[in-house]
Amino acid sequence: MPTRTLKDLAEQMRGIDIAMLSTITENGYIAGRPMSNNGEVEYDGTSYYFTHEETRTVGDIRREPKVALAFQGKDGFSLAVEGQATLSQDRAEMQAHWTPDLDRWFEQGLDTPGLTMVTVVAERAHYWAGSDEGEVTV
Incomplete structure (x- = not known):
């Protein structure tokens, strides 16, 4: 029986810093x-990531x-998220989710040619935290 809410997961x-994004080739x-x-x-069930248009990620x-998505946190906290992804190159949408630390991968920032935002809307999330394990439907 799940004992955590989406808000609890967001806090953890x-x-x-890094999520593992898996696609089907x-x-x-x-x-x-x-x-x-x-x-x-x-975290509210939607995640935003940036990549280049010509990557396998976008093609997949x-x-x-x-x-x-897979997340590994502190104290044995792990989260596996299953969801649907969409792609956008809309500058206003990307601006709303851009953070300065992304400049290390995209030197031209939002002006990077082919910059693409991946939005993942979660459908379910399975978590593990010590002996506590459960699933949250988003």
């Missing part, structure tokens, strides 16, 4: 890659938007 996610394999996670934002999501 603070400070997690054109051959049906699962491909994972680390993505910068903005721990300063209160265009073919199959079902994705997974």
